[in-house]
Amino acid sequence: MIARLCGLALLGLALGDAVALADENSDLDLIPQAAGQPQTPTVAVSPGGAPNQRLYLENALTGSGPRGGLPVPFPPPKPATWQERLFLDARKQWVLGDRVTLTLSDRLNLRAESNLDGPGHQNTINDFREGYVSWEALDRTYLDAGRINLKNGAAVGFNPTDFFKTRAVVDPLSVDPTVLREDRLGTVMGFGERIWQGGTLMVAVAPKLTNPTAVYKSTDLRSFDPSFDRTNAHARFMVKGSADLAEDFAPELLLYHEADRTSVGTNLTRSVSQDVVVYAEWAGGTRSSLVDEALRYGRQTGTLPMNASSAIPESSISGFQSELSVGGSYTTESKITFNLEYHFNQAGFSRRDWNNWFRAGSSPGARAAITRELWYLRSYAAEQQEPLSEHSVFLRADRVDAFVPNLEITGFINADLYDGSSLAQVTADYYLSNAWTVGGLVIADLGRAHSDFGSLPQTASVLFRLARYF
Amino acid sequence: MSKTTTMRAVAAVFLAFAATNDAARAETAQDIVVASDKVRNPGEPFRSTNTLTEFVAGKPRDQNVLVVYAKEDPATHQFRNLIRYVAPPRDQGKMVLLDGRVLWFYDPNSKASVRISPQQRLIGQAAIGDVLTVNFAVDYSGTLLGDETIQDASRKDRQCWHLDMKAANDQAVYNRVEYWVEHGTNYPVKAKFYSDSGRLLKILYYRGFEEQLGRIRPTEAVIIDAVDTSLVTTFKFGDFHAQAIPDAWFQRDYLPRLQPE
Numbered sequence: 234m235i236a237r238l239c240g241l242a243l244l245g246l247a248l249g250d251a252v253a254l255a256d257e258n259s260d261l262d263l264i265p266q267a268a269g270q271p272q273t274p275t276v277a278v279s280p281g282g283a284p285n286q287r288l289y290l291e292n293a294l295t296g297s298g299p300r301g302g303l304p305v306p307f308p309p310p311k312p313a314t315w316q317e318r319l320f321l322d323a324r325k326q327w328v329l330g331d332r333v334t335l336t337l338s339d340r341l342n343l344r345a346e347s348n349l350d351g352p353g354h355q356n357t358i359n360d361f362r363e364g365y366v367s368w369e370a371l372d373r374t375y376l377d378a379g380r381i382n383l384k385n386g387a388a389v390g391f392n393p394t395d396f397f398k399t400r401a402v403v404d405p406l407s408v409d410p411t412v413l414r415e416d417r418l419g420t421v422m423g424f425g426e427r428i429w430q431g432g433t434l435m436v437a438v439a440p441k442l443t444n445p446t447a448v449y450k451s452t453d454l455r456s457f458d459p460s461f462d463r464t465n466a467h468a469r470f471m472v473k474g475s476a477d478l479a480e481d482f483a484p485e486l487l488l489y490h491e492a493d494r495t496s497v498g499t500n501l502t503r504s505v506s507q508d509v510v511v512y513a514e515w516a517g518g519t520r521s522s523l524v525d526e527a528l529r530y531g532r533q534t535g536t537l538p539m540n541a542s543s544a545i546p547e548s549s550i551s552g553f554q555s556e557l558s559v560g561g562s563y564t565t566e567s568k569i570t571f572n573l574e575y576h577f578n579q580a581g582f583s584r585r586d587w588n589n590w591f592r593a594g595s596s597p598g599a600r601a602a603i604t605r606e607l608w609y610l611r612s613y614a615a616e617q618q619e620p621l622s623e624h625s626v627f628l629r630a631d632r633v634d635a636f637v638p639n640l641e642i643t644g645f646i647n648a649d650l651y652d653g654s655s656l657a658q659v660t661a662d663y664y665l666s667n668a669w670t671v672g673g674l675v676i677a678d679l680g681r682a683h684s685d686f687g688s689l690p691q692t693a694s695v696l697f698r699l700a701r702y703f
Numbered sequence: 704m705s706k707t708t709t710m711r712a713v714a715a716v717f718l719a720f721a722a723t724n725d726a727a728r729a730e731t732a733q734d735i736v737v738a739s740d741k742v743r744n745p746g747e748p749f750r751s752t753n754t755l756t757e758f759v760a761g762k763p764r765d766q767n768v769l770v771v772y773a774k775e776d777p778a779t780h781q782f783r784n785l786i787r788y789v790a791p792p793r794d795q796g797k798m799v800l801l802d803g804r805v806l807w808f809y810d811p812n813s814k815a816s817v818r819i820s821p822q823q824r825l826i827g828q829a830a831i832g833d834v835l836t837v838n839f840a841v842d843y844s845g846t847l848l849g850d851e852t853i854q855d856a857s858r859k860d861r862q863c864w865h866l867d868m869k870a871a872n873d874q875a876v877y878n879r880v881e882y883w884v885e886h887g888t889n890y891p892v893k894a895k896f897y898s899d900s901g902r903l904l905k906i907l908y909y910r911g912f913e914e915q916l917g918r919i920r921p922t923e924a925v926i927i928d929a930v931d932t933s934l935v936t937t938f939k940f941g942d943f944h945a946q947a948i949p950d951a952w953f954q955r956d957y958l959p960r961l962q963p964e
Binding site: 700 | 757761762763765766790791804805811813814815817819821823853856873893898900927934949951954956957962
């Protein structure tokens with residue numbers, strides 16, 4: 234009896250195993266016939282890979298909605314209500330010889346928009362982003378010279394240590410900070426770098442080539458001009474070093490000098506779990522407030538009258554001011570990556586500055602000169618790429634293969650912590666193929682009338698784009 | 704000796720035997736994984752070109768090409784990886800550095816390096832985590848589940864060890880892996896990858912066994928997305944080259960300097 238039971242049990246186990254293995258082999262049924270055979274690359278790739286390059290043609294059509302009843306009237310010309318742009322974007326690196334490379338990066342824009350008068354040079358804008366020669370003088374010791382886009386910073390939404398960002402972005406299509414970094418002008422400089430095992434030292438020296446120029450409007454951009462006034466209006470100097478001090482701890486330290494301003498900074502990153510990375514980026518130095526810097530710059534470049542008093546209180550006193558971006562990223566199992574950051578710009582607008590700004594611009598007798606000056610402050614801050622307000626918070630989310638394969642959706646919101654107003658953008662890109670991408674984005678300025686983003690002259694804009702990569 | 708004492712003694716001997724037997728099986732499992740790692744991964748620093756073809760509902764769609772530079776860290780016995788995107792054109796020149804817990808993504812268009820989390824290795828149908836050179840024996844602890852005959856990618860029967868591998872450290876790409884390794888040859892045949900929550904994420908079959916850098920290795924893999932089974936990706940690991948790779952390459956600031964070979 235016992236022997237029979239044992240026999241049945243063994244038979245049962247054997248049958249169970251057979252069923253399990255049959256299930257195991259059924260996974261093979263999921264492999265499509267086309268994938269059953271060895272694949273041959275359809276992409277032409279030279280041994281070791283393709284050259285370092287990207288070339289694409291893109292068309293972007295933007296429509297924007299104006300906001301009525303602004304508490305501080307926006308000076309003419311009014312922002313465009315539509316823009317059509319076709320551009321060719323190229324980045325390529327050539328090997329010139331043993332250890333010598335040449336890098337060029339450029340974007341040629343053809344544009345038409347509602348506030349441009351007729352055909353003219355404003356319809357063609359060329360952004361000469363980079364052009365430099367790099368020489369590896371010794372193993373992992375590099376000397377570069379030319380126009381170089383030198384980027385610093387661990388954070389995503391605001392980079393206090395990205396000292397060469399000021400004035401470098403020309404007429405952007407997106408306000409996503411990660412996209413703004415893609416299309417910005419480099420600075421003419423000499424650059425040296427030594428990379429050791431576990432450490433790096435970099436030195437950048439940028440000469441003054443021209444005098445500072447006025448803050449640009451969308452209607453007075455340079456056409457075929459390298460725009461060195463944006464990047465080389467002052468002599469600049471930067472030293473950056475990093476070292477692996479412990480496992481997963483390699484802080485970056487920076488020293489930067491420009492004209493009468495010296496700053497120090499640091500970047501720290503650390504992985505705290507499988508799905509969380511935290512980071513902090515700080516820079517500090519002696520400088521004036523954003524209001525004072527903007528007024529001084531406006532007078533120096535002739536935009537604001539030299540001897541007129543300001544519409545809002547100003548002070549010539551400088552002090553040590555900090556800029557901070559601290560936050561982290563979190564990636565979910567469903568493949569969404571979130572970045573949450575707190576931004577602090579000590580030189581930015583305080584609550585009192587905001588009250589002064591709205592009070593001066595909203596008074597019944599506010600003259601055009603006053604409103605022009607008030608909006609100039611904001612244009613200056615935008616060109617400097619620093620937050621206008623002292624305190625803000627930034628949240629970004631990115632999902633690849635969102636809902637369907639090859640659809641990437643990105644969204645961010647940048648909120649002013651004084652008044653709760655915010656700038657929000659949602660972008661969707663669908664990769665039709667390896668060569669074609671179709672996409673769109675929506676930008677909205679949200680908030681009550683007397684708020685940072687709620688007082689802007691546009692409520693929202695919508696962009697559709699089609700890109701062909703080569 | 705009383706009856707109770709005798710039974711206790713027998714139970715103790717049985718438990719001791721069972722424990723010893725488990726330990727032996729665990730040791731054997733680790734030996735199998737180590738031997739299989741040696742089949743999958745060259746023992747010297749190398750460069751290879753990986754072509755990833757994505758199939759959606761049975762039809763080929765996108766193709767990505769990545770160049771991988773890999774070198775074993777003598778301290779951890781795990782590989783350090785540098786990955787450079789060659790295709791599609793929109794991603795050309797992008798790079799990923801994976802060195803233990805330190806992962807960086809570099810985009811030559813923005814010239815920005817962004818720190819990424821280990822979880823971000825799994826993003827995308829053709830995830831970076833799937834092209835990494837990894838010694839399973841370092842990141843996972845294996846247990847031998849049994850001896851099974853399963854079909855390989857060409858539906859040929861293979862006599863395999865069936866192993867259950869759990870993440871042994873926080874650098875493991877997946878939380879759990881089921882792994883089938885052929886008897887005698889130690890060729891990897893099949894693997895199933897699970898998330899932290901125990902969800903089956905991917906099913907992988909190795910194929911295309913050819914001589915590369917001194918021994919027979921798999922040069923292709925087929926990955927079935929277990930969450931959406933209409934998605935299948937084939938990997939072709941080709942153009943293997945032994946290459947001296949300085950340790951200084953495996954840091955963030957070297958990424959902009961890496962030149963195509």
